[in-house]
Amino acid sequence: MLRLYQSNQLEILARQLAEVLASPALSPLQSEQIVVQHPGMGRWLSQRIASQLGISANLEFPLPANFLWQLFEQLLPDVPHQDSYQPKHLAWRIHQLLASLSGQPEYAAIGDYLSDGGDLRRFQLSQQLARLFDQYLLYRPDWIHTWQTGESAVPGDHWQADLWRKLVAQESRHWVHFQQQLFQSIDKAKPLKACNPRICIFGVPSLSPGYLEIIRYLANWIDVHLFLLNPCQAHWAEIVTPEEQARLSLAASGEDLYLDLGHPLLATLGRQGRDFFAAINEMDPGSEEAFRLQPDGSLLHRLQNQMLNLEPPEAGAVADDSISFQLCHSPMREAEVLYDQLLAALDELPGLRPDEILVMTTDIERYAPLLEAVFAAPGERPKIPYRISDHSIQRSNPLAEGLISLLSLPGSRYGVTELLALLEQAAVRARFGLDEAGLEKVIQWLQQASIRWGRDGANKVDFGLPEEDRNTWRAGLRQLMLGYALADHGESLWHGLYPLDAVEGSDSQWLGGLLAFTEAVFELESVFAESATPQQWQKKLSDTIERFFAVESGSEQDLIGVRTCIEQLVEETGDACDQVSLSLALVRHRLSELFEQPMERGFLGGGVNICALAPMRSLPFRVICLLGMNDGQFPRQPQELGFDLMRREFRNGDRSRRVDDRYLFLETLLSARQRLIISYCGQSQRDNMPMPASVVVEELRDCLQQMVGESGLARITHRHPLQPFSPDYFRSGSDLFSYSTEMREAAMTVGRGRAIDLPLVEQPLPAAESQQVIELDQLIQFFENPQRQFARLRLGINLEAAAQLPEERERFAYDRFEQSDLEHQMVDLLLQEHRAEQLFELFDSRGLLPHGQAGRLAFEAMLDRAQSMSSRVADCQGERLEAPLAVEIPFEQNRLSGYLRTVNQSGLLAYNTAGLYPYHLVRAWIRHLVLNQLRPKGVRLETRLLEAERDGRFTPVDQPEAHLQKLMQAYQTGMQTPLPFYPGTSWQFVERYLQGDPEKAQKEAERKWFGSSHHIGDVSKPYNQLLYQGHALNQQAFAETSLTLLQPLMQHLEWQ
Template identity: 35%
Template sequence: MFQVYHSNSLLVLKDLLAEIIRRQPISDPFQAEQILVQSPGMAQWLKLELADSTGIAASVDFPLPASFLWQLFSAVLDDVPERSAYNKEAIAWKLMAILPELLEQDIFSALRHYLENDEGCYRLYQLCQKIADIYDQYLVYRPDWIEDWEQGGNLAANRHPWQPVLWRALRQYTEGLQQPHWHRANMFSAFVKAIKGQKANGKLPPRLFVFGISALPQNYVQALKALGEQTDVHLMVMNPCRYYWGDILDQSQIARMNRRWFSKPDLDFADYAEGNPLLASMGKLGRDYLDQLQETSTEEIDAFMELERETLLSAIQQDILDLENPARFPEQIEHSLDKPMVSEEDSSLVLHSCHSPLREVEVLYDQLLAMFAGNAELKPRDIIVMMPDVAAYAPYIEAVFSNAPAERYLPYSISDRSNRQENPLLLSFEKLLTLNRSRLTVSDVLELLEVPAVMRRVGLDEAGFQKLRFWIDQVNIRWGMDSDQRSLWDLPLFEQNSWRFGLQRMLVGYALGEQSDYWQGVAPYVEIEGLEAELLGKLADFIDLLDQTRAHFGQARLLPDWIEVINALLDNYFQPDEQDEISLNAVRNVLQSLQDQVVDAGYNEPLSPVIIARYLSEGINQQRSSQRFMVGAINFCTLMPMRSIPFRVVCLLGMNDGAYPRSIPPVGFDLMTDYPRRGDRSRRDDDRYLFLEAMLSAQDKLYISYVGRSIRDNKEKIPSVLVSELLDYVAQGYALAGDEKLDYNASGQRLKEHLQTQHPLVAFSPKYFSATGPLFSYAAEWLPAVQLTAEPVPPFIADPLPEEPVQQLELAQLIRFLKNPCRHFFNTRLNINFSSYAVAARDEEPFALDNLSAYLIKQRYLEQALRGHNLDLLDQTVLAEGGLPVARAGELPLGKIRHDCTELAEKVKPLCTGEAKRIEIDQVIAGVQLQGWIDGCYPDHLLRYRPAQVNARDRLATWVEHLALCACNYQKGTVYRGLSGKVIYRPISTDEARAHLSDLIAFYRQGLSSPQAFDAGSAHEYFKQQGKDPEKVIQVLENRFYGSAYGSGLQDDPYVRRAYPDFDSFLQGFLPLAERIYAPMLAVIEEGDDD
């Protein structure tokens, strides 16, 4: 008996299945019930539902259709192998073996042209994969073509006549391997004959259920129909409509027919489109499947469930069930009285427009909290959240859901992520497979080394890893193993900034010690000593291992050799824990599968590294770490077939234009596109039907969100065409209660606006915390930020902190304070440090010399020049350190640095007459013991010099030292020399110096109680602009505060930004402090030009 059950509810079909099992149990208690499903998720749901209905769900198997039928064929037919000789993988490897021998034939000229210059046979591998996939589709959807080709025909192959020839060669090659001739094209017909010939008695299951599968190929249906002649087959179909809907047309089909065919006057093809527009547009997959079932002439049982039109969602579902279109003749409707009314309180269908996927998830979280708050019976397991690609949304889901506080925590589970997406070990393994094509940047190597399993194998802890990161940056390693590897990118042979270069610097520096200088072309790095040598050795061993692996993946090998290499790779790089061992077993399983396929295909040619890497990467990505679907939490999963399980709330994220429905460009030589048939699979048609199924499976609420605004410029973005169709359908057929008197289009637009919610760019928008607006948020942590945006920004510290006693003060500490009073306040009084000491990996060799590096080199040159040392050796050392661009690009700026510093040394030397003394400062000033040492005190003056332009902070620091010396009766004056120009500080009296120091110490005390609005550079610019238009002066100061495209501003300093968020708050305190702190210095200095 072959019986088909139609219902618009999976719950009804489930009840029918449970009742059949209860009333008609299998006579053999050891025989398992066979229920075909299309996904493990459906099997899990059905198992739980059966257990709930019958009290237990034991001795029930849930095979997938393809695997079940293969087992059935194996039981009925002779010599059916466990694994088909014509599965997609076997076909691909066999084509790899036979196709090169056929390319010389004229019929294969197109393929021969494509495979020209095929390095490593990678194009051949890709082509064979594509052809194998096409042949696999033919076996299922065009078995008549395959049978004709095997008989010597060329059916349907006019455009690509090589395909039948290649198939026959494949068939002959397979027979030569002594493998069975069975494949899916001939097995179905053989199976049907065996059933009709009574040759399958005793080999068939006593009963078979086919539950809720959206579509099956025609030969699958025929096989099940034949099976129904010998045993009971119950085919339970989810049918959204109770009436026959195989002949309804969507608007695009109608438009094509009107363009293509001449018709009689007054005849409109739209007359044939009676029915529901949503069903016509989105239901092609189900429509074709139901047509196939109609052709079987079977007994059918209808079990449709009526829906109450209590909500908009249920009304839409009932429209589809009844094949109705509420907007059948919109041109005949003058007002909205004839439209069904929708209550403003109806939230069964909602759409949310956001600016980014992260905002989609944040909005979803708040909406879910509102659902739970409004319905105490709603449970997390009643909600499913689906999206086109769960991997793209997984980081945002983890960020939002896992970081929620305990009082707002919602249990959740993410399904459909591959092993690679969940385990960094597998990502690192894939990187190792492509080392021969990697630039081996610092980031690449550190990401490998940072994987816990790799760190355990190398013997590193976190502290050791961070030290290695610091050393690598210090020795200027950037990328490349050595000069030989760089030549692979057609670059000149240069060792600088490579791993060999950096390791050599570290090893030589450790061997020669601190006294080492330039040695045989190497600039030793001398900061590694003692027990740190062990850590350096671990790095050297790891780099050597990478180099060996790179060499292993540089040539083609036979598969047994590759297996040996990859197993050694796993052992050498990873020391797995229990969870890692599961991941490594996934790699070994893929390797075993590859070996089985290659052996079965009889392929004995060497495989290139790129083919091995591609196969293993794809194999790992296809595996799933776990299927946590239906675990009692909110389910996040990819939109895929048979996720139309009934849920009270169905949420769809990422319904963006272009992202859904998904589309895959057709293969150019796919003959099925030339000769399409009803029932052919299409990704776009599948996705359309999935959307329809999701809409029908929502029992209480359908929640849709999409990126409707650009995060960059706020421009509007349209949603998926499916969302637009749903909105148009609702607008044409329904109206909000109270809009009865509006015209047809106006009421539709009002309903659209009511269903859609546009969310702000950020989660802390004041709109979410307004008592009158429709938006809301449960994230109370954003409330302080909202209150700040709604009110004027208060000062960072409204009242100064209590004064701290200052009894002793180091002169250097006073200078540090004057250079950045805000930073000193945060660091010293609040013990807050905003600075980040993380070393960022640099992956490119230097192409230009940055200002800081140039200044540090200038300091070295100036000191050596003043001491009269040979600068040629310093030239060699600096070039060998790798901090400069390669070759002439580095030699030219270095030459200018040497020239400038030599000139400055010549100007400084005359100022160094006599013996320089170091004077101790130990004075009680304003009740504070001011202490410190000042060196560079010559008989005639204090000397300061710097290989740069004299800046305002240097002037102020020298001013403090000048005051301290004058306060100690050192009345000699001060000279500050820069690269161009000099500053001379005239001596002042002891009393005047002490008075100035007293005021600076008082300013220091103030700076411990509150952040001070003072900046030496701004003060210098302020006095430089004196005498000009006051408004222009203020504009100059504002530009310096905010910065520009040509340089950073004070606000780029996190300490200043925190204390003074805007220019006005800074300016108010700055002007009097500039007069107080900087002006006295200007009264005693003289600017001098170069001598």
């Protein structure tokens, strides 16, 4: 007996299912089989059945394909436990067959795939063919029969038919074969004793004609109960869209033109369900209908009722918040808006629980981290519990991500950032004895060693470049090892190699870890060089995991997940490829696909359910939210294959992803019980121009406009500002709102025209204990950039961390700071009597120069400037003191300590081949004050200043302690709150001020601060942006501080 239960509400169908299960039909030891389309449906059903019957036990929820194969195993002899025609198995069988078909004229259509690209390209073709043959089995069994008789089924099928016959020659037992055997068995009236006397099929949106035929045959012998969600209680098999009506009218006339339009959404979204119910009704089942009108007149319920009754949209509905459209500028803003919408729903809908809310997104990998950031953000907003499911294994399992990265390295450039990305994984660091401090030290070493890319020179040859070791891993690591072995070797080469003196003391253990890691990485080249069988690959991959990852407590599940995917890879190759050698590229491709599988954990696990917008998720929730409903993202448009024969001959019941997605959207409209929230990026971040929504959203909006009018549609369409702290959220009468007190305070600040960075610096920080004794070097670093030191030392913010990472890009030119630094090094070495050719060899060995002739030219240009400066320096400096001068200068509240180095009998010297910038002069001035305070015997109390075009000096200072006292006080202030002193801007101001024009001085300072099209202003520097957010100078504080610190300097500065 075949019994059909129909309803527009899944809860009613679940209640009917529970009533069927309550009537005993099975042996107590037999489990009930309830066929569902998705495991999530099974979990939901189990909860509903337990709620109604008090218990939910001994139930199985197989998927349709698994159920039918189990049925074959129960009822037919000689059924293999594993279906070798499943796409994942069939792809490997096709892959093996195609290897022997290259060059055959029958396969000229796919000749390029077979002759070029290796086994990876062939396997990718095999996967497409396997999916295609799976569709033929389900929707074109007549073709299968025809091909197996040696005939052609449709024009142009010759090579596919031949390939199919070769597959059948290997293994003839596919599901169409077993279907025919089952029909013959049932036709011969063999009793189905091995089969359950009752089977229930619940909530499936579609089944292939072959599946339906099996159900029809089974229903002659056992009870088959079909529980189907139907959006419409009227007969809607013949309704068409306006486009279809127009097309059909061209080929018909008279009474043939009678075509029912019905409800537009059923016509445009419901093709899959329309064809499915038409096929079900042809089976003439006994039907039990339990449709229910929604009770109130909300817009959502009126829409659902109109579809239920097959009524066209009627005007007069009230535009309420049961359906709303949230138009945002970015996915992040969608996540922020969603949180406020959910808080509003929890406030406004009586008794609403978080687990009665469903959030579905068109791209879970993109939206999941954004939702995580918003839902888990600290603050005063109420917290909403949530669960995110459908993450891919690779995105949620660092071991999977790390393994794919390792498999991608052989044959690569071995870029420094690629290997560092691996070392950033805790499991990899732990395996090689590195912690976070060790990683920071390693990054410094790699930068100092100028490692950029390439294992060695031979690796560069693979990319068509000369065999050059410079800037490779081998060259850089040799520098580090030599520097450790030859400590204090100085700035000279050892047998043509540069010893980099960077590794000190116990840091050697980290160097050992780095060496072990890089050697292990480079050995992968030989480990994975040869193709291997699946079983050999399993061992190679297991060994790689063991060598590179230290799995600690709490990470065991990650390891199990990775090993399970590797076992799945080996298992699915089956007998077809168990002795076939597979390349690294092919194994990496397939393993990546397995790692991209969504994880089912978390769905219906408590809290707000966040998951992918995927078919078979038509579960009822009081509130349903859809994110990312943008044009082009939904419905999904799969890539069409040129050799897909089904495209040429459409039949009712044929599946396509686009049609599936449309029906999914229709089911979502039915499943929302009280509120439907649809969000998409409807406004451009760049210019605020409107951006279109998904076509299904636009069709819904067209329908709603007929119900509520244009003004009503506008009332339920909310266009959100670019920023969450917009005052629009907090104005009375606004349709926008926010629950964030932080954003409210920010909005009030913006409304008053104040900068919103004030919380960073609004109250001075308490004095640090380290301010009692201030090191001289620390004082100098502070006044070079006070904002940077305040942020780093007091706020713990280092904006330059990313910039400190080594670069992969080879050096072709220098910026002015790099060039100045190299020229300064040249001057120092020339003063130590290094010859020009020695300098070139040294700099070239260190990897500091561009490769080839460009490096020689760049070196000679810098050498000219360095030689000119070195001769001037030699003329200026006298005999250097044997030891640095100890500095111990007490003040009222603290003490200045340290050493004054590079003092000679002529005093101090500061030089720069490019020019002395204000921060250079401030540095030299502080050292000059210390020298004048110490007053060593036999030393002139002046500082010589050398630039490319001029000389200068700081003259002796009569009362250096008073100036140092002001610097120490400014340091203390600047370590508690940002000091309004910016060397470049302050210099411009004081220089003009001392010329007697304060007004012009202020204008010059503002010009320097804000910059122009020709130069970047100080306000744009990272730490000033952090602390000041681009606002104008505080004129009084800036002027007072700048004059206090720079006026004495300029009064003692003389240029020639």
